[in-house]
Each structure stands twice: as C-alpha cells, then as structure tokens.
Amino acid sequence: MGFAHVNIILCFSLCPCNMMTLISFRKDLILNTWNWIVEEIKKIRNIGISAHIDSGKTTLTERILYYTKRISTIHEVKGKDGVGATMDSMELEKERGITISSAATHCEWKGHKINIIDTPGHVDFTIEVERTLRVMDGAILILCAVGGVQSQSVTVDRQMKRYKVPRIAFINKCDRSGANPYRVKDQLSQNLKHNAAFLQIPIGLEGRHRGVVDLISMKANLFEGPNGENVRFTEIPDEFMDEAEAKREELLDKVSMFSDELTEAILEERVTEDLIHDAIRAGTLSGQLTPVLMGSAYKNVGVQPVLDAVNRYLPAPDEVKNVALDLDLEEEEVPLYSDPEMPTVALAFKLEVTPYGQLTYLRVYQGSITKGDSLVITGSRKRIKVGRLVRMHADQMEEIKTAHPGDIVAIFGVECYSGDTFTDGRIRYNMSSMFIPKPVISFAVTPEDAKAEKNMSKALSRFVREDPTFKYHVDHESSETIISGMGELHLEVYVERMKREFNAAVTTGLPQVAYRESITSKASFDYIHKKQTGGAGQYGRVAGFLEPSPTGDYEFVNEVKGGAIPTEFLPAVDKGFQSCLEKGLMTGFPVVGMKVTVNDGRAHSVDSSEKAFTFAAIGAFKQAYSKAKPVLLEPVMRVSVECPTEFQGNVMSFLNQRRGLITSSAEEGTFSTIEAEVPLGEMFGCATTLRSLTQGKAEFAMEFSKYAKIPTALAEDIKKQLRTKSIKGAKANE
Amino acid sequence: MSDFSTVSPLKILDHSVQRGLGAGNLGVLVARAGVGKTACLIQIALDKILRNEKLVHVSLEEGPEKVISYYRVLLGEQTKSLNRADESEAHALVEANRMILAFMNQSFDIKRLLANLKNLRESLQFQARSLIIDGLDFKSGGKPLFQGLKEIAAEFQLEVWLSALSHRHINDVNERGVPYPCHEFEEFFSIIIQLQPQAEGVFLRLLKDHDSTEISKTLIRLDPNTFLVSEKT
Numbered sequence: 011m012g013f014a015h016v017n018i019i020l021c022f023s024l025c026p027c028n029m030m031t032l033i034s035f036r037k038d039l040i041l042n043t044w045n046w047i048v049e050e051i052k053k054i055r056n057i058g059i060s061a062h063i064d065s066g067k068t069t070l071t072e073r074i075l076y077y078t079k080r081i082s083t084i085h086e087v088k089g090k091d092g093v094g095a096t097m098d099s100m101e102l103e104k105e106r107g108i109t110i111s112s113a114a115t116h117c118e119w120k121g122h123k124i125n126i127i128d129t130p131g132h133v134d135f136t137i138e139v140e141r142t143l144r145v146m147d148g149a150i151l152i153l154c155a156v157g158g159v160q161s162q163s164v165t166v167d168r169q170m171k172r173y174k175v176p177r178i179a180f181i182n183k184c185d186r187s188g189a190n191p192y193r194v195k196d197q198l199s200q201n202l203k204h205n206a207a208f209l210q211i212p213i214g215l216e217g218r219h220r221g222v223v224d225l226i227s228m229k230a231n232l233f234e235g236p237n238g239e240n241v242r243f244t245e246i247p248d249e250f251m252d253e254a255e256a257k258r259e260e261l262l263d264k265v266s267m268f269s270d271e272l273t274e275a276i277l278e279e280r281v282t283e284d285l286i287h288d289a290i291r292a293g294t295l296s297g298q299l300t301p302v303l304m305g306s307a308y309k310n311v312g313v314q315p316v317l318d319a320v321n322r323y324l325p326a327p328d329e330v331k332n333v334a335l336d337l338d339l340e341e342e343e344v345p346l347y348s349d350p351e352m353p354t355v356a357l358a359f360k361l362e363v364t365p366y367g368q369l370t371y372l373r374v375y376q377g378s379i380t381k382g383d384s385l386v387i388t389g390s391r392k393r394i395k396v397g398r399l400v401r402m403h404a405d406q407m408e409e410i411k412t413a414h415p416g417d418i419v420a421i422f423g424v425e426c427y428s429g430d431t432f433t434d435g436r437i438r439y440n441m442s443s444m445f446i447p448k449p450v451i452s453f454a455v456t457p458e459d460a461k462a463e464k465n466m467s468k469a470l471s472r473f474v475r476e477d478p479t480f481k482y483h484v485d486h487e488s489s490e491t492i493i494s495g496m497g498e499l500h501l502e503v504y505v506e507r508m509k510r511e512f513n514a515a516v517t518t519g520l521p522q523v524a525y526r527e528s529i530t531s532k533a534s535f536d537y538i539h540k541k542q543t544g545g546a547g548q549y550g551r552v553a554g555f556l557e558p559s560p561t562g563d564y565e566f567v568n569e570v571k572g573g574a575i576p577t578e579f580l581p582a583v584d585k586g587f588q589s590c591l592e593k594g595l596m597t598g599f600p601v602v603g604m605k606v607t608v609n610d611g612r613a614h615s616v617d618s619s620e621k622a623f624t625f626a627a628i629g630a631f632k633q634a635y636s637k638a639k640p641v642l643l644e645p646v647m648r649v650s651v652e653c654p655t656e657f658q659g660n661v662m663s664f665l666n667q668r669r670g671l672i673t674s675s676a677e678e679g680t681f682s683t684i685e686a687e688v689p690l691g692e693m694f695g696c697a698t699t700l701r702s703l704t705q706g707k708a709e710f711a712m713e714f715s716k717y718a719k720i721p722t723a724l725a726e727d728i729k730k731q732l733r734t735k736s737i738k739g740a741k742a743n744e
Numbered sequence: 745m746s747d748f749s750t751v752s753p754l755k756i757l758d759h760s761v762q763r764g765l766g767a768g769n770l771g772v773l774v775a776r777a778g779v780g781k782t783a784c785l786i787q788i789a790l791d792k793i794l795r796n797e798k799l800v801h802v803s804l805e806e807g808p809e810k811v812i813s814y815y816r817v818l819l820g821e822q823t824k825s826l827n828r829a830d831e832s833e834a835h836a837l838v839e840a841n842r843m844i845l846a847f848m849n850q851s852f853d854i855k856r857l858l859a860n861l862k863n864l865r866e867s868l869q870f871q872a873r874s875l876i877i878d879g880l881d882f883k884s885g886g887k888p889l890f891q892g893l894k895e896i897a898a899e900f901q902l903e904v905w906l907s908a909l910s911h912r913h914i915n916d917v918n919e920r921g922v923p924y925p926c927h928e929f930e931e932f933f934s935i936i937i938q939l940q941p942q943a944e945g946v947f948l949r950l951l952k953d954h955d956s957t958e959i960s961k962t963l964i965r966l967d968p969n970t971f972l973v974s975e976k977t
Contacts, residue, residue: 658860663867671839672868674808676846677856685808 047350047378047414052326053122054416056373058142058175060166061152066182070152070307070316071115071126077239077314078117078124080403114145114360114371114418115403119317125418141359141429143169144441145373145418148324149177150316155189155215155304159197167202168652168709176294178301178319179204184212185219185306195302203679204300207264209290210315211257212304213250222305222312223250225258226286231315238310262286268293287322294323327416332375334431334439337388344439346376348415353377354385354434356413357441358426361476367423371402374419375441377434380412386435387426393435398422428476449481450645450690450714452494453501454519455508465514466491472512473504480504490519497647497690497712499697523691525728526643526717527594527601532557533637536610539626542617549614550575550626552583556638559605564591567607575611575623582620583608586627595632596640597732602717604638642725645690648715650683651700653708658682660703668692687715691728747826751972752791753784756937756948759960765935767873767901770893774908774926775939780946781907782878783971784939786818788905789876793841794834797873800864801844804852804879808844815842821970843870852880854892861900874903882908882925890932922951939966945974 061067075081114127127146149170153159170177179198181191191212198206210222213230221232223246230247234240246254262281266273269289275281293299301323305312328348334355335341346355354377362369372379379385383396400407402420413419426432431441457463470482470493479500482493495501498521508514536553552575559565566584575583587606594601611626649670651661655677661684662672670688693712700708720728749755757764765771773788775781792799803811815838823831845860864870875897880889897904908926918927926936936952948964967974 655856659863659867662863666868672843673812673839674844674846675860676808676844676848677851678848679851 051328051348051416054327055124055320055324056147058127058146058149060149065152065154066307067152073307073313078119080117116401122321143173145359147330149175151177151179153181153194155181155184155191156186158194180316181304182307184304185309187216189215191304206300206302207261208257209301210303223254225261226283233311241314265289291323295325334441337438350378350414353436355439356432358430361428369420370424371420374413374415374417378412378414385432388431388440394424396421449494450524451521452492453521454490454492455516458515462515465512469508469512469514525599527596527599527640528603528643529638529640531639533634535630535634537630537633539629547617548622549617550622551612552626552630553610554608556634557605559603562603565605569609576613579623582623583627586624590631595635642720643717644720646687646715646718647690647712649686649688649712651708651710652683653704655680655682657704748794753787754791755973756964759962760953761956762954765903768898769934770904770932771935772906772908772933773937774910776910779939779941785876785878785907787971792874793838798841799874800872802877803846808846811844825970877906890929894932
C-alpha cells in the first residue's frame, strides 16, 4: 500500500540540520500513529445481525448492548415496559416488533470495536438491504431453535452469500419448548448448504437450558447474575462429557481442512485452543465454514460467547476486498485500501432525521475524516464541511475527532442522498454506478386532510433523498401527487412509511404503468405556420419526415439546403419537435425512438421568428405523427425467481400465464433460479401470488429490461381504459 | 434465414446417409479441450432455431448468463459473415425458440432433465425439437445415463446433440475407430462427429453415420473464429 510519507520527506529537504532530532522524533510519531491506526483497524468489526422475523434479533442486539455496557437496562421487544428495544428507532418497527431501517450502533467488547448494522429482515426493501450488506464485513445469522431454518432465513442467507459476507450462526431460543439445535444445524447443512460446525453443545434444553459447553476450551459456560452478566467457566458436567468429546472430534475434523498446522497438531496430539481458533477463522473468512453457537438471548444464555466469536472469526475491515468505480476512468473498478493516509472514500448508507437535524451515516472505506475537513460528494460535486462527527448508538451519540477506514460514523446537517460517495476531492470515485434506472410504475397518493398533506410533502422530500429510484411529481392536469418507482412493492413500502413515520394518512390510486409511444414507419410533413393578426406576424414552414430511430433515442437531422430555413431558426425547430415527445398524440404517454429529418422550409424576412418555427415544428409533428403508425410500448421487466426445485413447474407456468417469456432455468442443489422477461403490467400483485404458490419459499427480484411493443389486441384495450380514465379525470376537474 | 444452411456446421450431414440426425437419436461432437465444442454446438443450435424450431440447451458448466452471451456473440459473427442487414429478426427467433436449462455443480441427472422437459411441454407448451447438452461427463454417467437420454429422445421425439471431451493422452479407440470417451457408448449414438484443430482451421469429420459402413471421408473446414463452414476440402 502506498501510504504518504511525502510530508516527512519534504520536512527533511526543507529543514536545516539542527532540526534533525526534532524531525526524527516527528517521523517516529507519525509512523507510530500510522501503525497504531492500522492496528486499531484490525480490531474493528462491522457486522449485521440477520434473521427471520421473530427469531430474536432485537433481543440479541439488546443483550449485546447491555453486556458491552452501552445501555444500562434491558427492554423487551414489543414493549412490555412501554419503551421498546433500543435498536428499533422507527415507529413502524416498534409497533410490529420488526426492524425495517438499518440504524448502526457501536459497542466495544474485549478491546474490539463492534459496529452493529441492524439489517432489515424483509427481503422486499431491496435498496436498503443492498446498502446494508455492502457496509457490513461479517454477520451473525440468528436461527430459531424451534422454528429452524425458515424460508426467510434461506433468502437472507442467499443474499449474504451473493455479497460474500462471512457469517457465524447463533441458534437462539434454546429455552423454548421443542428447541432442537441439532435439527437446526442439520437444516443449515441441508437447506443452506453451509458447512456448519458446532462450537458448543447445550447444557440442558427447553426449561432446563442453563448454559453451553465450549468445545474448544472444553469448559462449561454458565451465565450468572440477574441478567446473565457473569460468565462462569466450570468443569463439564459428567452427563455431558461423552457428547462433548464426540462433538469436539467432529469439530476438529471439520475445521482441520482449513489449517495444515492443525491437521499436524491433531496427529501429534498437541492441539491448542489458538490453533483451533485460527482454523475456524480461516474457514469462516473463506466462506466455507459456518461456526454454530447457541443459547437463549431472552434467558441471557450464550450471548457473550457470540461476541467472542465475532472478535475471533469475523473479518476486520482490511481483510475484506472493497471496490469503487473511478469516474475518471469510465467507471472502471478500482480497489480501496484500509489506509488512513490515502485519499478519503466514504459511503453514505443511511439518512435519518433526528431532533438535531439530518443525520448521515457514513462508512469510511479509505483515508480518514476529521472534524473540520471538507469533503466532496462525487455525484453532485458539492463540497461540504464536516461540522460534527459522531459515533452512533441507536438514539444516543458520542462526539469523535477523526474516523479511520472501517469506521462507521455519522455527520450532521449535510444535504446529500443515501448512497452518495464522499471523497476528499483528490479522486473521483463512486461506490456504485451513477446510472439510475428510470421509474417504471407510478400511482397517485392523496392526503386525507391538510395535516396529512403537510406531512406527506415532508415524507416525499425525505424519501427521494434516501432512494434515487423513488420519484414524485404533481400532475398538472389532475393536480394529483404521483409517486413513481421500480415496482409495486417498492412504492407500497413508502406509502406505509408515510403513514407510520410521518403520520401522513394517504389513499392511493391504481398503479399506472409508464407506457411509451413509438412510431413504426416513415411519414413526411410539410407544414406552414402562418399568423397575421395585425402587428408582427408569425411565419415558418418546415418540411421533412419522421421515422423510427435506429438507436432508440430521439434524433434530429438537418438536411436543409440553401438556407431555406435560416440556421438560427433550426434549434427552434428541434425544440418544437422535442416538446412534442413529452406527450404522444395517441395516449398521451411520452414518445421514444423517433428520428426527425428536416430537409426544406421557408422563412419570411419580417414575420419569421424562433417562436414561429417552434410552432411550425409542433404543427408538422401533428400532421405526420398518425401517418407514422404509432404503437404503444410497455416496460418489460427481467424477472428472476429463486425457489426450491419442487416449485419450479408452478413458477414457470405462473410466469408464462403472465405473458412472460422464460429464458432460462438454472438448478443448483435443491434450488432453481428461473429467469424470464415479463411485462410490468402483468406483475401487479405478483409477490402475493408467488408466495402462495411456493409456500412463501420463493424470492423474486425484477429490474427494468426494455420497452417492447404491446400485442395489438391488448394495446386497444389499454387505449380504451386510458380514454375512460381521462374522461373521468376531466369530469372530476369540472 | 435460409442462407445460414450453406455455412452451418450441420452441412457435414449432407454427406450422411440419412442427411441428418433424426428425431429420437443421439449425436455427439467429440474434441479435445479448447477446440470449440460449445461454439460448434451453439452453431448447430442456431441452425435449428433459425429454422423456427424450438430447442432446449442444457448447460452443465456455465450459468445461463454465460450461455446467452455465447449465443449473442456467435449470432453476431454469423450476421457479419453472412452480411445480414439486421440482427433483430434473428434475435427474436432466438428468444422465442431457445430455452436454457443450467444444472450447476453436479446437479444434473436424468430424472431432473425429464421433469424439466415434461414441465416445459405441459406448463409452457414448449415443444422442443432438439436438445443440446453441453459439458456432460461421459465417464461418471456410464451406460444408464445414455440409456436414459435415448429414452428421453424417443419419448419427446428429440434430436439430441452432446459434446464429449477427448484427451490428448488417452488414445483408446474401439474396433470401429471411435475414440475415447465415446468408444464405450458407441451403440447409443447415431452420429459421431470429430472436431480436429489444424493449422488451417478446425475440421469436422464423420466417425459414425447411423448404421452405414461406408462413411463419407469428406472433411469440412470451419473458420476457427465463427465456427461456420469456410470451404470444403
């Protein structure tokens, strides 16, 4: 890594000799500071806690914060004491006992700094999930000892696999009746294809669950004190000895494949705890091993060993490969290094409104951020000043001076969007592509009263900052507020959040697909715009033809010869045609893929003006458009469904019925991934149907693929529907 | 799209006694690693698809995305070498007629293939005429595998094309000169074609032609970039 020693070298060359002692002292100091920071980075753990709803994620987080002394009392989820667990900062989450938003919280355990990024348990909140997975380096996968591996766990796990997030598993609720961690471990291996290894066995299950046997140290861990804060290590009770020995053998067998040293040590019977830890760590980091711990967060059993495991087995920020896109090199991927001296790169992964102003959560990937620094937002090129730099603990905060690579911090009062990249201005890196897809679906939202209207507008301006694929506008014909985004579910989440977080009661209209119009053949125009009503007249003639553009974009070609249209008026002609693209004459949807060639015209020495030529172009468009045989286009989505293989047939015929074109099906293990192109209009309500078709075991994702022509018969139906709607709209406006 | 037949690798079968493989039969392309079995299989697939016949492409090594991009590249090469003005018609045919089934990490077995084909026929009314299987491990499957494929070919009336990986150091041949790894399973194949890389390009040679004892000795030269016929030798 090329860290900057430049300042030291400069000092040497500029300073007189009698200052050498001072310089060498300074050099040592800088080097020591650098080494110290690098050592500190190795002790950072950025982790997510992922789980199925109700498997005890919030309870575990709460216990972790308690044992790391970040909170002094324990609250239960669903607010038996009316306070609610600390991590759930949004109202909606408090009410449902689930977590939607990813607040980050910081704690320290045995010299390590752990940042817990609370991950959404729902798979539907894609942008949120993707950003969270991106900022975390490792994860705890919580499983319920009774419910075992549920479909949601499968989905969450697959997402983590996709992002190559190393994870440890914690089998929670071992105190519940019907608890069976052995079965859950088998499911981990079978359903999730994890190479899972028990690091512990339970001391008693269900009502008798009181501790765990650590198979590495071969000691029993008991959790004593009113809140289980005192961990007592004792000899393994006799009745658990045989099982412990057998399971230890299994563990050594599994992890030895990740360490030759351990393999040798086993043969020579000189196995040490450190050797086992190192092998488990190597296996975990490679993603080929999932260490399994267990206990009951609610009964305060087994939580501290989870923290030990986080420190021991999950990666430090400098052990994870992170990349950014270099905008100066056409978005080429470039590696980021956990070097505090290199140019700063940080990602804003979450925005929150607090009573103190807007809070932006940042993860620093490279370089450092110090209070008072100025940073540049790559996307908007805006320069901002870091006023206050804080480390967050859910709703409380701690002021800090400097943040280093791997740190998760928050800054105040910065106008930015979620997903923005911050640099110190020396480089133009962006953490994700600058390409933002255009929304494909929209619906109207109507506030129920004046208060709701005010709150709704607050909510909307917040959401557009959080999510670049979410847009809103006011339709000037119906005066309705229209929100648009990437899918039905996407918008529904925001409507729900408007109600819960912003107290904006709104009703929603029917989803509206963003159709497009496009012409299919060549049609010529020759139009004269003439107006003489006293005073200065208007005169302009344009002639040429419209045709489908081969590139799919709007094109304007000037083939006018001999100055038939004076050059200064040509931009006005272009402008006139472009203004027509906003609203096609057939259905009122925008026109795409049209090429306009102007080859003749006439101007009047007195009466011609830019305005006159703009009107002439509009007239010419109206004259030729219907002759150019316009058709209606619909957005087609690339849909990918992952489901257990037994549902493959159901899913395929479901997609087929929705005018989907199935392109492929890939099987791996017990899972199938089906890819298809399906018109968006056919995907409404599809999440629900898919769930019921697959017993909730399917995960589906879709993204915009292309605009395609709607079959003629269907296009007629849609046109008819649109006409009725616009008539109704017109009546309502009267 | 008729111009394609003049450059399709299937032109080799003009020299076959039945002038084709025929439904219910298995055909195999045998070559060493890196000679271009997949490319050649895809050109055969495109030959079928551009005749507006439905086809299932089974991939055992690459995921669907890779396979799709492979088709796209080869179709592009075709368009160039045939001076076709517009690719969109060919693309539309490919999209409508091709179904890719990928079986990753040894998840392929005859039962799963059968279930998939039934599902395609019954739920999607996708009646394939040909089946391409790329990357099948001949050794581990053994005779039951080919027996199963033969039954599938008969039940669905499919022309089945496979690729087989031969090896530079394994020179086993059977009494009819059929090389490893096809030599032990020759009875199941109606057509065996060998791909031989030489300095002037890749040559196709018929090794087995249904039950004929008089096998055409004609070699067909393929352009090593496009895997289209460049001239007869």
